[in-house]
Amino acid sequence: xxxxxxxxxxxxxxxxxxxxxxxxxxxxxxxxxxxxxxxxxxxxxxxxxxxxxxxxxxxxxxxxxxxxxxxxxxxxxxxxxxxxxxxxxxxxxxxxxxxxxxxxxxxxxxxxxxxxxxxxxxxxxxxxxxxxxxxxxxxxxxxxxxxxxxxxxxxxxxxxxxxxxxxxxxxxxxxxxxxxxxxxxxxxxxxxxxxxxxxxxxxxxxxxxxxxxxxxxxxxxxxxxxxxxxxxxxxxxxxxxxxxxxxxxxxxxxxxxxxxxx
Numbered sequence: 001x002x003x004x005x006x007x008x009x010x011x012x013x014x015x016x017x018x019x020x021x022x023x024x025x026x027x028x029x030x031x032x033x034x035x036x037x038x039x040x041x042x043x044x045x046x047x048x049x050x051x052x053x054x055x056x057x058x059x060x061x062x063x064x065x066x067x068x069x070x071x072x073x074x075x076x077x078x079x080x081x082x083x084x085x086x087x088x089x090x091x092x093x094x095x096x097x098x099x100x101x102x103x104x105x106x107x108x109x110x111x112x113x114x115x116x117x118x119x120x121x122x123x124x125x126x127x128x129x130x131x132x133x134x135x136x137x138x139x140x141x142x143x144x145x146x147x148x149x150x151x152x153x154x155x156x157x158x159x160x161x162x163x164x165x166x167x168x169x170x171x172x173x174x175x176x177x178x179x180x181x182x183x184x185x186x187x188x189x190x191x192x193x194x195x196x197x198x199x200x201x202x203x204x205x206x207x208x209x210x211x212x213x214x215x216x217x218x219x220x221x222x223x224x225x226x227x228x229x230x231x232x233x234x235x236x237x238x239x240x241x242x243x244x245x246x247x248x249x250x251x252x253x254x255x256x257x258x259x260x261x262x
Contacts, residue, residue: 027135029057030101034079035108035134041079043134050111050131059109059133060092063178067130068115069093072108073227077136081108084227088115090204092179095135097154099226104139108132153236154224158182162218166243167210173242175218176205182236184229186222193244210244217241 024033024043036054038047046052050067052059061067070087086098099105110132116124158180167173173194177183183203193216194208219239223232 025054027055027057029096031135031137033134034077034106034136037131048131052131052133054133057095057135058092059111059131061090061111063090066113068112070110070112070116071098073098074106076104076106078106079134081106081134088117089181089183090201091177093181094154094157095133097157097181097224099137100151102138103226105137105227106134108134151224151226151231151233153233154180155236155238158220158238160218160220160238160240162240162242166245168245169210169213169247171210172207173210174200174205174207177220182220182222182238184223184225185232186220189219189221191217213244213246215241215243
């Protein structure tokens with residue numbers, strides 16, 4: 001009887017070892033990957049055209065390319081997630097912006113070569129998919145992701161960009177979220193200098209007219225939300241300065257009469 005118990009114990013230990021070996025790649029920031037483009041559900045390397053970093057936990061839809069990101073968030077550990085869609089998004093998008101470590105959530109970032117929802121319904125296929133990461137946050141002691149002040153701002157991940165800078169009075173100036181996600185419950189705050197603003201990429205890029213010369217500040221205000229739009233951090237803020245110069249007047253050309261010769 002003792003021999004049987006010993007055999008069963010070894011079997012259980014071996015089972016746990018096999019499960020650990022078959023788990024996907026574990027990035028430095030925690031959790032584990034369950035599906036990575038290029039290696040599939042083995043999830044041990046990334047090899048696809050889109051720009052994704054498994055160690056950094058992000059994918060990027062580059063501003064100057066036909067690339068758009070959609071993010072999906074599911075409960076529990078999954079190898080594919082298609083719920084709670086957010087997008088289309090531009091810039092560098094981090095997995096941990098959508099689920100806290102140990103919150104028992106799966107986050108999937110997909111990058112496509114077109115906007116998949118422009119016609120009011122999903123229009124993309126695998127032929128449009130450029131890359132993806134599927135990450136499980138883990139569930140050890142972290143609860144359900146928290147809320148309010150438990151969710152931290154992602155300020156360090158957000159990068160602001162002003163184009164052109166400096167600009168001239170009368171120019172149209174773009175205020176862009178170049179990386180990170182600051183597109184939820186957002187607001188632009190300008191210390192002055194610009195007006196007549198319109199959204200060119202809603203939540204990601206605003207274009208304004210430069211009106212007054214000087215140096216001013218653009219502040220982005222937003223909340224970082226996890227899982228849904230009501231489970232958010234306190235207000236997050238990030239600022240960048242920009243300069244507007246006086247309009248350049250063209251030089252005045254004086255045409256002199258021809259010199260008469262004697």
